[in-house]
Amino acid sequence: MAILKxxxxxxxxxxxxxxxAISPGEGKLNASYFYWECDVQPTELGRTYRVxxxxxxxxxxxxxxxxxxxxxxxxxxxxPHLYSQEKGYLCLYHPSSGEWNASMSVANDFVPxxxxxxxxxxxxxxxGEWHGGGIHPIRPEHMTTQEKTKKPSKKKKTYHRYPIRExxxxxxxxxxxxxxxxxxxxxxxG
Amino acid sequence: xxxxxxxxxxxxxxxxREIAESLELTETQKKLAEERYEAVAKVLAxxxxxxxxxxxxxxxxxxxxxxxxxPLGREEFDLDFVCHVPIDSSMITSKEIYSVVGDALSxxxxxxxxxxxxxxxxxxxxxxxxxMDITPSTIDEQHSGDGxxxxxxxxxxxxxxxxxxxxxxxxxxxxxxxTVSSPRMAMESASIEPLDxxxxxxxxxxxxxxxxxxxxxxxxxxxxxxxxxxxSILLTTIAAKAYQMCVERKSYTDMLELFxxxxxxxxxxxxxxxxxxxxxxxxxxxxxxxENFAEKWNDSRLYEDAFNTWNSDFIRLVRELRAMEGKGLxxxxxxxxxxxxxxxxxxxxxxxxxxxxxHKSSGTLGILAGLGTVANTASAVTPKKNTFFGS
Numbered sequence: 001m002a003i004l005k006x007x008x009x010x011x012x013x014x015x016x017x018x019x020x021a022i023s024p025g026e027g028k029l030n031a032s033y034f035y036w037e038c039d040v041q042p043t044e045l046g047r048t049y050r051v052x053x054x055x056x057x058x059x060x061x062x063x064x065x066x067x068x069x070x071x072x073x074x075x076x077x078x079x080p081h082l083y084s085q086e087k088g089y090l091c092l093y094h095p096s097s098g099e100w101n102a103s104m105s106v107a108n109d110f111v112p113x114x115x116x117x118x119x120x121x122x123x124x125x126x127x128g129e130w131h132g133g134g135i136h137p138i139r140p141e142h143m144t145t146q147e148k149t150k151k152p153s154k155k156k157k158t159y160h161r162y163p164i165r166e167x168x169x170x171x172x173x174x175x176x177x178x179x180x181x182x183x184x185x186x187x188x189x190g
Numbered sequence: 191x192x193x194x195x196x197x198x199x200x201x202x203x204x205x206x207r208e209i210a211e212s213l214e215l216t217e218t219q220k221k222l223a224e225e226r227y228e229a230v231a232k233v234l235a236x237x238x239x240x241x242x243x244x245x246x247x248x249x250x251x252x253x254x255x256x257x258x259x260x261p262l263g264r265e266e267f268d269l270d271f272v273c274h275v276p277i278d279s280s281m282i283t284s285k286e287i288y289s290v291v292g293d294a295l296s297x298x299x300x301x302x303x304x305x306x307x308x309x310x311x312x313x314x315x316x317x318x319x320x321x322m323d324i325t326p327s328t329i330d331e332q333h334s335g336d337g338x339x340x341x342x343x344x345x346x347x348x349x350x351x352x353x354x355x356x357x358x359x360x361x362x363x364x365x366x367x368x369t370v371s372s373p374r375m376a377m378e379s380a381s382i383e384p385l386d387x388x389x390x391x392x393x394x395x396x397x398x399x400x401x402x403x404x405x406x407x408x409x410x411x412x413x414x415x416x417x418x419x420x421x422s423i424l425l426t427t428i429a430a431k432a433y434q435m436c437v438e439r440k441s442y443t444d445m446l447e448l449f450x451x452x453x454x455x456x457x458x459x460x461x462x463x464x465x466x467x468x469x470x471x472x473x474x475x476x477x478x479x480x481e482n483f484a485e486k487w488n489d490s491r492l493y494e495d496a497f498n499t500w501n502s503d504f505i506r507l508v509r510e511l512r513a514m515e516g517k518g519l520x521x522x523x524x525x526x527x528x529x530x531x532x533x534x535x536x537x538x539x540x541x542x543x544x545x546x547x548x549h550k551s552s553g554t555l556g557i558l559a560g561l562g563t564v565a566n567t568a569s570a571v572t573p574k575k576n577t578f579f580g581s
């Protein structure tokens with residue numbers, strides 16, 4: 001058990017990301033979470049995307065696209081499989097299916113999903129159709145009246161106030177600011 | 191500089207090649223065309239006319255060469271055939287041989303309704319698949335070997351031709367492989383090789399010809415000089431000559447670099463001479479020096495104008511495509527749509543997307559540093575299964 005905890009702990013996941021050839025970048029490891037920022041070029045013809053990975057105390061990895069702006073690329077169309085259109089927060093696995101568990105590798109499982117998502121995203125930009133498969137959760141407009149009027153369960157309330165996710169959002173905002181600042185500065189020098 | 195026999199792995203070229211291939215006749219259509227022309231040959235041989243008893247039908251042009259390209263705006267391919275009647279051209283007029291073939295076809299129940307007379311050939315319409323244009327030919331007693339005589343446009347006389355010799359010439363040009371010089375390729379070939387199943391540079395010229403013909407179709411579709419667009423056999427001939435010259439002189443790091451060079455060299459194989467202040471144009475049939483593929487150009491300067499404007503715009507597009515690096519699939523797709531039209535580009539990307547999804551589902555999709563998402567590569571980082579979620 002001790003070994004398993006070691007293998008999947010924050011430090012181990014962080015080190016693996018650092019070593020992996022498919023997630024070149026940099027990040028910061030804290031006591032309760034880390035973030036890792038890396039360049040992802042999904043295919044030879046693909047753009048190079050700056051992606052932020054956040055991994056916190058809930059052992060659920062999250063990925064945000066810092067640049068380029070996905071909404072701008074989509075030209076106003078709603079992008080499939082995003083938790084947040086504004087933040088470019090990618091939906092990479094089915095949360096309740098056990099596709100992700102804490103013993104898995106962020107570097108070798110989660111990062112490849114980011115590549116694949118971005119590959120299918122660029123194909124979606126060409127075709128207007130998502131070919132990567134996946135599941136859309138039920139949207140309010142598809143719910144029955146009974147479902148709509150049902151009071152939200154306690155469980156759902158806690159989900160909305162999930163502090164780790166709020167932390168992730170905060171890190172996202174900070175990293176986006178920092179990233180845009182470095183891009184601007186690099187632009188000034190050039 | 192490392193010389194390598196490996197093909198130049200370049201995704202831009204691979205995508206362009208796949209689009210060109212998607213415009214070809216399908217294997218089913220090819221088989222169907224073969225069955226159909228064999229059936230026509232049988233009907234002619236059994237027509238009862240002794241002239242046709244030993245007549246042979248064989249394909250010529252793009253169908254024979256494997257450079258056919260789906261026409262714009264309609265379903266049917268144009269497939270060209272020769273009905274060779276083994277008789278000296280001095281023994282019969284071109285009008286007579288034209289009628290003999292037409293009569294034999296129109297008196298047959300199946301072909302009667304599909305038959306359409308053209309200037310110097312007979313067309314059989316197979317709706318939804320192709321038309322078969324059948325040009326009668328006789329023996330050219332002046333030309334040793336495989337020379338033939340075909341009716342001229344007005345059916346008033348004979349005109350030299352050599353469809354078999356021409357096809358053999360193009361095949362010879364196509365069999366010259368470009369020399370690839372790429373240090374990167376030599377180093378990475380071990381890991382890259384499995385990505386490309388078609389590990390050969392053969393057929394590069396034929397792919398170039400298809401791209402050239404398709405771009406001609408797209409470019410002139412709504413162009414004021416559309417009526418002066420260069421004909422396929424002229425383009426095929428000068429492209430083959432330009433290709434031969436380029437690959438014999440230089441080695442290439444990138445197939446698109448070779449393609450751009452070929453486009454640049456093409457105009458110099460249109461010979462111009464001045465007679466009494468009048469330009470005369472000549473593109474000689476390499477298998478029959480008397481035939482001039484640029485014959486029409488001597489009627490109007492607009493043929494040359496149309497060619498030049500098309501050629502320089504084409505070169506510009508290819509140069510722009512070559513200069514692009516890591517722009518995003520959608521940006522490349524837009525450039526390729528300019529080159530080859532919207533539909534084939536989207537069709538090929540859809541096929542790729544579906545194949546990637548199948549590989550993802552079967553766990554054979556992985557990530558390779560420097561190449562991104564790849565299928566069937568043992569050294570790639572292959573993740574566990576996932577389902578893209580969320581609205």
